[in-house]
Amino acid sequence: MFVRNTISAILFFLLSFQIFGTSARPSFSLAAKRSPSASSVAASLQYRTNAERMAAGLSPRAPTRVVGSGQLVPRNPNPSPISYSGTVKVKNASNNSNLGYIQKGLTGGGRFTISSLSSTAVVVSLSFVSSSSPLQLSINSNTPNWPYIGGAGATLQSNNNNRVSIVGTNSVPSGSTPQNVGNSSGSNGSESYIWKFNPNTNEITAEWVNPNGSTPAVYIYYSSSGANSGLHLSANSNLSGGYTRVRLYLS
Numbered sequence: 001m002f003v004r005n006t007i008s009a010i011l012f013f014l015l016s017f018q019i020f021g022t023s024a025r026p027s028f029s030l031a032a033k034r035s036p037s038a039s040s041v042a043a044s045l046q047y048r049t050n051a052e053r054m055a056a057g058l059s060p061r062a063p064t065r066v067v068g069s070g071q072l073v074p075r076n077p078n079p080s081p082i083s084y085s086g087t088v089k090v091k092n093a094s095n096n097s098n099l100g101y102i103q104k105g106l107t108g109g110g111r112f113t114i115s116s117l118s119s120t121a122v123v124v125s126l127s128f129v130s131s132s133s134p135l136q137l138s139i140n141s142n143t144p145n146w147p148y149i150g151g152a153g154a155t156l157q158s159n160n161n162n163r164v165s166i167v168g169t170n171s172v173p174s175g176s177t178p179q180n181v182g183n184s185s186g187s188n189g190s191e192s193y194i195w196k197f198n199p200n201t202n203e204i205t206a207e208w209v210n211p212n213g214s215t216p217a218v219y220i221y222y223s224s225s226g227a228n229s230g231l232h233l234s235a236n237s238n239l240s241g242g243y244t245r246v247r248l249y250l251s
């Protein structure tokens with residue numbers, strides 16, 4: 001309100017000056033102060049800025065201080081995170097059909113897999129800062145007994161069939177290579193900051209830091225049966241061996 005009133009006052013002052021430019025002293029009557037032109041200009045100035053923030057997925061900003069002659073202080077370059085939570089819908093990437101939801105229970109191999117029932121879907125939450133910042137998917141459901149949905153494995157390459165299993169894991173710092181922190185599957189290290197989120201489409205995409213620090217483009221796959229049943233990551237865009245490429249959406 002401070003900003004709006006201040007801007008209104010400044011605009012009114014300028015407006016008054018324009019209207020009463022030839023008179024000796026500007027008039028500040030109450031009626032003139034409520035001048036629709038001045039207040040609507042002030043309101044639209046403020047609204048435009050917040051609309052931009054909303055479009056960018058940010059909360060409305062706190063009132064901005066006005067310094068000097070109507071010059072605005074730059075907006076905070078470090079916006080606060082926004083929390084999202086829900087279930088994770090899985091779609092077949094080749095024809096966009098729904099395959100179900102990531103389910104709470106793990107496979108015998110310790111991987112997350114798909115259930116057609118939303119009632120057995122795992123509930124996750126994430127803390128969004130920007131579409132380019134890796135984030136963790138926190139497990140809100142009681143089971144399984146791990147705090148995050150992450151990946152366990154080693155080097156992914158576009159030209160072979162190496163995979164990383166989607167598992168339950170303890171936290172590993174963002175940008176780190178696989179670490180031995182405890183996970184639900186296999187003997188390799190794991191990572192937890194392997195997800196990115198697009199709040200416009202609700203799509204959750206994956207990334208992976210190889211043991212040598214490289215970050216290949218990775219794809220999410222599903223195998224419905226056998227020893228490798230469940231969800232995986234691969235850097236191979238056309239993984240062979242009965243894997244279906246899938247897309248994930250927070251729902």
Ligand SMILES: *[C@@H]1O[C@H](CO)[C@@H](O)[C@H](O)[C@H]1NC(C)=O
Nearest residue numbers: 092093094095099222224244
């Ligand atoms: C995904 O769609 C493709 C193409 O329609 C199909 O061949 C494949 O079996 C589907 N995968 C699953 C798991 O339904």
Ligand SMILES: *[C@@H]1O[C@H](CO)[C@@H](O)[C@H](O)[C@H]1NC(C)=O
Nearest residue numbers: 092093094095096097098244
């Ligand atoms: C996608 O593929 C699956 C498996 O082949 C099939 O059952 C489903 O009908 C297909 N959906 C669409 C929208 O084509």
Ligand SMILES: *[C@@H]1O[C@H](CO)[C@@H](O)[C@H](O)[C@H]1NC(C)=O
Nearest residue numbers: 152153154155163164186188
């Ligand atoms: C686990 O790590 C070993 C050694 O780096 C590697 O040979 C093996 O392929 C890895 N397993 C998986 C599933 O990535």
Ligand SMILES: *[C@@H]1O[C@H](CO)[C@@H](O)[C@H](O)[C@H]1NC(C)=O
Nearest residue numbers: 180181182183184185188189
């Ligand atoms: C990953 O989890 C499996 C099964 O709980 C465990 O045997 C293994 O030691 C874990 N690996 C690491 C590197 O923490």
Ligand SMILES: *[C@@H]1O[C@H](CO)[C@@H](O)[C@H](O)[C@H]1NC(C)=O
Nearest residue numbers: 155156157210211212213214
């Ligand atoms: C890391 O490993 C990948 C896969 O083997 C390889 O393509 C890449 O060149 C390596 N990068 C570095 C910096 O060693």
Ligand SMILES: *[C@@H]1O[C@H](CO)[C@@H](O)[C@H](O)[C@H]1NC(C)=O
Nearest residue numbers: 236237238239240241242243
């Ligand atoms: C994907 O791999 C299969 C065999 O593994 C092959 O028949 C197909 O042509 C490949 N598709 C693309 C787009 O490379």
